[in-house]
Amino acid sequence: MRTMNSNQLAPQSRFQKTSVCLVQRRVFSSRQGVPRINRQALESARSCPTTYVSTLGFSCRGLVACHAAAESTEQVAASSKESKVSVVDGEVVEAVVTEVTPKTLELVLPGKKNAPAFLHISHVSGVEGVNAFPSAFAPGSTIKAMVCKAERARGRIHVSLKIMEKIVPGLNSGDFAKDPAAAMALVPAPGTLLDRPKNANNANLIGLKPHQLVEGVVVGYRPQGVVVEIDVDGQKGTALLVKANITHGKFQGFENVLPKGESVRAVVTKVGDTGKVSLGTKQLESEPGEMLVNRQQVFQQAEQRAEAWRAKMAAEAAGATSQQA
Numbered sequence: 001m002r003t004m005n006s007n008q009l010a011p012q013s014r015f016q017k018t019s020v021c022l023v024q025r026r027v028f029s030s031r032q033g034v035p036r037i038n039r040q041a042l043e044s045a046r047s048c049p050t051t052y053v054s055t056l057g058f059s060c061r062g063l064v065a066c067h068a069a070a071e072s073t074e075q076v077a078a079s080s081k082e083s084k085v086s087v088v089d090g091e092v093v094e095a096v097v098t099e100v101t102p103k104t105l106e107l108v109l110p111g112k113k114n115a116p117a118f119l120h121i122s123h124v125s126g127v128e129g130v131n132a133f134p135s136a137f138a139p140g141s142t143i144k145a146m147v148c149k150a151e152r153a154r155g156r157i158h159v160s161l162k163i164m165e166k167i168v169p170g171l172n173s174g175d176f177a178k179d180p181a182a183a184m185a186l187v188p189a190p191g192t193l194l195d196r197p198k199n200a201n202n203a204n205l206i207g208l209k210p211h212q213l214v215e216g217v218v219v220g221y222r223p224q225g226v227v228v229e230i231d232v233d234g235q236k237g238t239a240l241l242v243k244a245n246i247t248h249g250k251f252q253g254f255e256n257v258l259p260k261g262e263s264v265r266a267v268v269t270k271v272g273d274t275g276k277v278s279l280g281t282k283q284l285e286s287e288p289g290e291m292l293v294n295r296q297q298v299f300q301q302a303e304q305r306a307e308a309w310r311a312k313m314a315a316e317a318a319g320a321t322s323q324q325a
Helices: 011-026 039-046 050-055 060-083 162-167 180-185 200-205 295-300 302-324
Strands: 092-100 104-109 115-120 142-153 156-160 213-222 225-232 235-242 263-271 277-280
Touching: 092 115, 142 162, 142 180, 156 162, 213 235, 213 302, 225 277, 235 263, 263 295, 263 302, 295 302
Parallel strands: 115 156, 235 277
Antiparallel strands: 092 104, 092 142, 104 115, 142 156, 213 225, 213 263, 225 235, 263 277
């Protein structure tokens, strides 16, 4: 069979030639991680005569392979869309334990197309000292938990039991550590949306301003940082001195830097609309790591250092504004 070169192709054939190229290119293209295919190009290529395919350097087998790849791509795209799950913060979900590690429960969510999830040991219960998962959470067991981070962290959904101890009527701090089965019986059905309560104990701290200097006492620790009870004009509440804001130096163990019962002075770095307060002490350091070697001097000179830090922040903000102008 005599083949025609590209200059001898009729206008419709040239369009078909372009269509075949489009199919070949777009079979492997994607949009937001989901493969896609140009259906018009695919249909045009399917009707393209073998003669023109040969002119383009394709064989009949190559065209069939191209069609198969396109159809396979469409199936992958459909599968990707079906695999998406809808979860929101505060939603109660049913989860099956697949693996227990020292720090996490690995889970799948049957009601969410077996989407992967995890429960960190710090979210088992509000009581301190939980360093192992209760035996009730063995592989194969089913639990109910609340989604605390709907966006997937490393491909998994973050769930919590501890937060429900503060929300669900009848539950108290420590219940999931003491009697998981009894506590689980009080959790509402999967699909229920739970609202995180505002921190009533900190309602009187909402008026705090960033960069304000406060005094307090270390009362505990969390994975994220040190819990400090602060006193503002006789009004008490709790704040979190996060690890990254303690010092510019490197250290291990919060208790080695700020033991329980120690008085601290820190600046307010953030005040949430629910009363959550974040603190910082590294802002008071005159040199990196000073909190590790002479924190008492940092606290004694806190007022002057806080004022110097505020002036520095104001100067940097003014410089940024002038550059934008």
